[in-house]
Amino acid sequence: MNPKLMGVVNVTPDSFSDGGLYLDAQVAIAHGEELGRDGAEILDVGGESTRPGAEPVSAEEERGRVEPVVRALAAVGHTVSVDTSKLSVAKAALDAGAQIVNDVTALRGDPDIGPLCAERGAGLVLMHMQGDPRTMQEAPAYDDVVDDVKAFLAERLEVAVGAGIDGERVWLDPGIGFGKTLEHNLELLRRLGELRELGRPLVVGTSRKSFIGKLDGSAVDDRLGGTVASSVLAAAEGAAVLRVHDVAEVREALAVADAILG
């Protein structure tokens, strides 16, 4: 149990847990460097919030936010992913030194991100989401959430490989909180092992999400306990990458859990 930690660097005014804190590029860069020192092996730089109800931003605006941050963090040797669904933003980030595109639409927003990643030899994260951020929490419904997410990810992996991406470079993510009820999120985390059958590394992001608040009554800036618990359990179920805001605390918890479980 030794997952990589992907530290979240949100260069946005409106992200659900840290919106506005790192909108200034220099502050975002310093935050990314701190997460690197805390143990993040990947820094995930995003310029558009995907929280429920978030308003989309233009490609120019998003690019302007992420490009300098990606460039500075990549220049000092960090592995950087760019959290975007827009081709022009992905392209600018790869030009600036990013090595991975984290696409929460799994190539449905801008299918040309597939050929771009293929051409550049970039990694690609494909995430499951039902609906879109503006409406996704209105009435999420599944036959069997794990089977449905698994079938979706298998299909999107095929699309990515069809676009010329080496399947070995693709990571899959069940999209905790994206068009899911509390019970859907819990079921996915409980049965994460079934998604490992897809044969690709799993990325899991539970960090500070609202399902934690529903369970323990915590406000968004007070969800460290639930983040740590869910991250450790996701790692025990085989998650290869944990996308988190609180890198140091999750790393410490993983070290203890790993020692106990052997």
Ligand code: HH2
């Ligand atoms: N969650 C968020 C954003 N991007 N990418 C992947 N692959 N998996 C996730 O679970 C995931 C993601 C939402 O978290 P955050 O970036 O903190 O918030 P916001 O979208 O409001 O910026």
